[in-house]
Amino acid sequence: MRVPFTALLLLLPALAGATGSAATAGSTVFTQTVEALDPAALPPVQLRVDDFSGFRTVDFPLGRGRLLRLRTDLPADRDAGLASVADRVRRCYDHVERATGRTVRGGVLLYLPAFRDPPATYAFRAEVADRARWSQVRLALLDVDDPRCATPDDPALADLLLDTLPHELGHELLAAAPTIRHDLSDGRGRGTRWFEEGVCEVLAKSFAAAEDPAAYGRLLAQRNVDQVMDRGGVRAELLGWSEHAPLPPSLESDLYGAAFLTVRRWTDAVPLAHLLDRLNRAGGDRDGHDLLEMLQRDLGTNLLGVLDDAAALGRSLPRG
Incomplete structure (x- = not known):
């Protein structure tokens, strides 16, 4: 077996x-x-x-x-x-x-x-x-x-x-980013994991797309990008997703997909390098609430609109 x-x-x-x-x-x-x-x-x-x-x-x-x-x-x-x-x-x-x-x-x-x-x-x-x-x-x-x-x-x-x-x-x-408050080993969540994992997933999936389109489609399918934003618990958990709050493995995997789509939608509007430069110039310590406010301003919509846009993006992407 x-x-x-x-x-x-x-x-x-x-x-x-x-x-x-x-x-x-x-x-x-x-x-x-x-x-x-x-x-x-x-x-x-x-x-x-x-x-x-x-x-x-x-x-x-x-x-x-x-x-x-x-x-x-x-x-x-x-x-x-x-x-x-x-x-x-x-x-x-x-x-x-x-x-x-x-x-x-x-x-x-x-x-x-x-x-x-x-x-x-x-x-x-x-x-x-x-x-x-x-x-x-x-x-x-x-x-x-x-x-x-x-x-x-x-x-x-x-x-x-x-x-x-x-x-x-x-x-x-x-x-090494001085202006992003990270989930750290002290057990406190800063509400930034959706952004951090989303950035890293955007880097990974864009590299796969450039190197091997078939593998890119397969990797997107593993994240269920066409339906992940509508799966149970995803929208409710995404912004509070933390290193320190264990979740079922299936939901954890779905949150990676949701974070990817949310940040991919953002970086389609504002290139990632420019976004990171803005965060660096802004100074201070940005938590998840600050990042969400920036995202909504850049996309000109509210949270529901952001998540709906991410869902629409997921339905438009190739899947292998």
Whole structure:
């Protein structure tokens, strides 16, 4: 019987309690987990950086002193495919920086262990000493028997490169925005999550559209963009959506779609780089209420009109 599973990709410092253990001073712990809906039925395989100590390192420059560093046990005859992976990562950086008008400071550290039968569920932990060097630390489990292995079309890499990476680079840039009040680890919500996740989803989906239109349609379909604004609980929960208020997984996924449509509608009217510049020039600390007021002014409508416009946009977008 196939066990359904959900993917939870976490990029959290250990000192915030992400792993339950303290990191060495000056380092950061990254965790990445893919777990079954019933973990007891399919326990995750525990993976640690120490398991990869014999891996070789393949570096690709990303410009401005940044690197894509691949740690892998793949043979060197796969390096041509890895070079095409690096090309996509470079285009991702270019896309995110052009769209936001901001520079991503760090590179990407990507662990690529090769398997003949990759585990369906796993928990990965990496303690990284030179945190400032890396904007992202990730893991992808490669199936060496798949002919697409170690290319941008590899099923283990495709959505990571097209969707996850631009989304998370967006968070990296927004985390440095001095005028946005973020949901932080103190348990207090600021009402800005709809905006932050919406910006990151706009970056991700626009990159996917430029790179692979078919994948773009599929990713939109996963977010149910044609109907998400009318699904139960979405409109009521969107503006108060918080890191600290657990919701059913289906509603959580729907809120990503709703945030995407809401911010996409905004950035269709005001380019994202201009919007971020305005927030920076405005000074102060902008919470969700402030952002909603700006959105309504820019679109010339009230909240109901904003949400209805987002719903209409969702119905107009391609779905694969």
